[in-house]
Amino acid sequence: MGKWVNAKGWLKDYAPDNKTQAKQAAIQNFGEAVIFIRPRCPKCKSIKLVCYGIKGNIRYYKCLCGNKFKAIEKEG
Numbered sequence: 001m002g003k004w005v006n007a008k009g010w011l012k013d014y015a016p017d018n019k020t021q022a023k024q025a026a027i028q029n030f031g032e033a034v035i036f037i038r039p040r041c042p043k044c045k046s047i048k049l050v051c052y053g054i055k056g057n058i059r060y061y062k063c064l065c066g067n068k069f070k071a072i073e074k075e076g
């Protein structure tokens, strides 16, 4: 059986302020970045797409204009 702990302050590391600071620190300390090309609708060039399926390295997108197309992931 578990034991109740004196709860006061036990979540202080998870307080919203600390969490935000930790997140910002994690982002600032993040070392490497890679560039990815955002897919665009080949018909209307929009980037407002809905990904409706992923199979291996192929992603299936549907554009707001109704056009459906697939995006093939390229080895970086």
Ligand SMILES: [Zn+2]
Pocket: 041, 042, 043, 044, 045, 046, 063, 064, 065, 066, 067
């Ligand atoms: Zn489109």
